Amino acid sequence: MSAPTTRTAGEIEVHRCTMTVVRRGGWSWGPDPRGLVRQVVDALPEALEDHFAEHLAGDGPDVEIAEPVTVTVRPRRPDWSGRGETTFEVHVAPASVAELPADPPPAEPVSFEEALSPTRPRWSAPPAAALFAELAERNELDALLALLPDHSLRVYLLALLGDDDASAGRLLAELARRDLLAGATEILPEPLRDVRPGASLTDLLTDYLASADREEIARLADAVGHSDQQGGRTAESPSPATEGTSVSRTAAREVRVCSALPFLLAGPLARIGYLDAIGPALAGIELADQAPLFAAALAYKVLGATARGWRHAEQDREAAAVFAGLDPPVPEERLTDFARHVRPALPLLDGVLALSVCRGHDPADPLLVTGVDDGLLLVDAQGMFPIAWAGETARLLPYWQACGRPPVLICDGPLPPGTLRELAVAGVPFMTAVRPLRGDPATRLPWRTPLWTSGHGPGEGRPDPRLAAELPGHAARLADLVTALAVERRAVPLADDGDLEHTVTLAATLGLSTIAWTLWQGRETPHPLLSLSRFADLEATVRFEPHAVRVRVPLGRRHADLLRGGLLPDVPDVVWLDGRTLTFSGG
Template identity: 75%
Template sequence: MWSALPFLLTGPLARVGYLDAVAPALAGARLADDTPLFAAALAYKVLGTTGRGWRRDQRDSEAAAAFAGLAPPVPEQALTRFADTARPALPVLDGVLALAVCRGHDPADPLLLTGAGGGLLLVDAQGVFPVAWTSGAAGLLPHWRSSGRPPLLVCDGPLPPGTLGELDAAHVPFLTGVRPLRGEPAVRLPWRTPLWTGAARPLADPALAAALPGHTARTADLVSALTERRAVPLARHTALERTAALAALLGLSTLAWTLWRDRETPDPLLALGRFADLEATVRYETGAVRVRVPLGRRHTDLLRGGLLADVPDVPWLGGRPLTFTGG
């Protein structure tokens, strides 16, 4: 397959308990046999972009099928039906991911909020680890509290109406360059560029204000990359699209943080760009699925970072372990 990147996501997801939750969550929605379709959706979020919003390259469909343990190509109609029926199971998976990130968040560090896909995407500023992707601010408040009530940087993006007002009503200390709508309780700050903060808990930290443009650029690039890669382009609902994006983003952020945090700013798009074309040979055996990646600098970095460790009990592979080798 042209890209081993989907397989590299499994280790980070297994570490936070995400893989352990996939089968029970889908079984609760009577979708126990559809775990390979969930895996295919996850793979598509880190493979090639979808042309015209829905067209895929053949190599992407083959790579997603290999990752999911399916015969290529992945059946798009079945994947679309799965997106509609899997919605009751997805909050469980989103909750497992959010809990893991919130537990590891330092309350002194800000969270980043941006508009994306008609909703709100919340990420950790350090490493851009994803927290949640919800329809409105109310769904984000429990995660903000679980993270220790840190300051919130609201980056440019199409925010749902009333977002700043909801944040202020919940006493969330936020800072933003997004111009408030009429009636939203926000206070203009004396800064060299237009900035606003909440009226209930004003936030006037020069360091955060100086960092906001850089965070805004990073989140804009991230949202663009996520929306250009559609997991289920023909689905009527966005729940599976968001869940797959969060899981893929956690894997990419973990790769970047593990490998590069000591020498450059870790960013999930670095992992996406540097590992997207890492080829692999995938071999299915009765007792395991084996992925062999070419020897070289990337293999060495992954091996030293502990990112090629065996992953036991992969749910969409029938409980078989996933093993990595080089050659």
């Protein structure tokens, strides 16, 4: 429990004070818990005065307290539970000890309600530069930039100019490699205008940005922005419909929700860095305060199916709002408007997710491809971990290369025209039961069911028999996944396009796949729908506190499995919860 600014009698001002009541030797808080809190608050001033007495004596120099201070206060009456010893630990954050006016104004008394519900300081998401700098430290920035579309590159270049010269230089170099700086090259110095893509281009552009003055960078930003508008894409700003949406700041509120499954996604997504990327990605397009809307869309993906393709059930709307930290229900028009404005940030989040899956893929295991929503969905066959959702075949090739160029099983689905031909031309070894079109370079296999291959791979056209035998099972599991998460559950059914829909589908599927792999790998074939079916009705009680959101799930087999599998970790700094920590418990 945090108390507001407290001034002790003397010369020390405590700017932040957190009181923790430690219960030992029993499970009861006694007959009068409120009286216990009042006792702690009443004992605090005297305890602080006694602790800092040595600093208040004499006329010595100012003292800087650099480490947190812990003061132990013992109650002056017997323990309320009648068992063991009771202590109150008072943690005082670092503060400066300096001379104050001789007669400081008396502090106003703090009521019990104010002590229980203190005002939480405003929390802001890290800037986009923080994410790009972290990716550069992990040597993943260049791989991620190669996955971003042209418009996203320009948007984040504008966000990084003047804040992170090193990352901005690498984005500028990537744009130059794609010959997308036609309107901006006139701003660059003469030695850089004729530089062709090469190993030194990034260093040259980075050095230029580091030495350029603010006026030059401003002109470069204007030129890049103008070039983006000439290409028919403009960076959109939040509309009035989305302004004012913020995380509920209710300090003490308890709600029971129909499903804890949205909260269970947080741990797996935090483990791969996806949760940490949401804030900077949205901050780069000035939508960080709209993160709760992203969370609501994510929650809808693992809640009930949408009726008639667009209507969410009332209990699902409430659960999604609670997960997002919003007052229910979440207006559909705000989600739709948010889906339109968040488009430039979505490829960045998709890239972070894809790279994490590609790092863990074994090149000996196949990938699966199917057609969904006029695009292609790429999935790791082992565990059905999603990798990417692309509108054309060429956009999938970098992910295939990042996975080590494994064989690809093409499953039945509405494939975009020319998919088989483009994969074969790119050298992708594939196998499929989808009948090729005239002109597709595919060879019929001698198998008990009709199968075709690109002719690449073991034995030049002789596929691995294991893949041919496994193809029907993989195709059936992938079809079930697409039906359940992409067709039956629509996060933003009224959106103009499916960009946000695809992004939250990938994120939700990854969370479900991680849960299934952790709990049932080795016992049965892990599949995301196992997590969906077995935890969808796991109710939970959610309590909002000033610095944490606590999720309590019923004790039982499911809670024990989650706890044993390490799937109930604390998740700090959740962006849509205003930086609060998400914690789990059973009860």
